[in-house]
Amino acid sequence: MVRNRRLLLGAATAAFAERGVEVSMGEIAQRAGVAKGTVFRHFASKEDLLAAITLQMLDQLIHAADSLLEADDAAEALREFMTAGVEVLAADRAFCEVIGRPSLQHAEVREAIDRLCDAAEALTARAREQGAIRSDITGTDVVLLLGGIHQTAAPLLAAQPQAWRRYLELALDGLSAPGTGALPHRPPHRLHLTDTALP
Known part of the structure; x- marks a missing residue:
């Protein structure tokens, strides 16, 4: 759980820094190497x-x-x-x-x-x-x-x-x-x- 959260934060930070806030949650999940549902288990919304x-x-x-x-x-x-x-x-x-x-x-x-x-x-x-x-x-x-x-x-x-x-x-x-x-x-x-x- 802690590892997935850390992966998601790292992937999201990099994605948003590069392209702004329009990056999708699906892309963040893909970058982090986790399922999209995992994103929403850690963060209820963008x-x-x-x-x-x-x-x-x-x-x-x-x-x-x-x-x-x-x-x-x-x-x-x-x-x-x-x-x-x-x-x-x-x-x-x-x-x-x-x-x-x-x-x-x-x-x-x-x-x-x-x-x-x-x-x-x-x-x-x-x-x-x-x-x-x-x-x-x-x-x-x-x-x-x-x-x-x-x-x-x-x-x-x-x-x-x-x-x-x-x-x-x-x-x-x-x-x-x-x-x-x-x-x-x-x-x-x-x-x-x-x-x-x-x-």
Whole structure:
């Protein structure tokens, strides 16, 4: 049972990353080398399977943030986190398609998004304290920017897979801009799957 679930998650992650969320459950079963019924014994619907994969990716981003919390250079830690975050998005075609789907209202996914924002806020707070970034930047801003950077570069990625690095650098320059006025809108508090498609 555990082995089949692991096979299914691996096959589904690869299939969705390559082709997006329209991949059929039958194809996923074929890739995993199991019967189609086995897929539904582990995941009642495609939405449940997508939620499980989304949780894996969110956990990967949270781990990346947590692992950088003790770094001496908070600005470099934030840069490394954002680089890792956009790299994850650029490598997975399905993630941005999935995260904001209205039907994906799993409590575990909402909780993981909250944890990701908390982890990003911890990194961002250290960078603010060291004077490395604008004083009005929050962790939620950073999480939103991950998706924004990826979406900006998305039309280029098939031909230029590393194009996102250009837009990441532009975003990082904006975060660290010294002597600028206050941003014109209040910072976001929390991300909600019902009102955004993030990251």
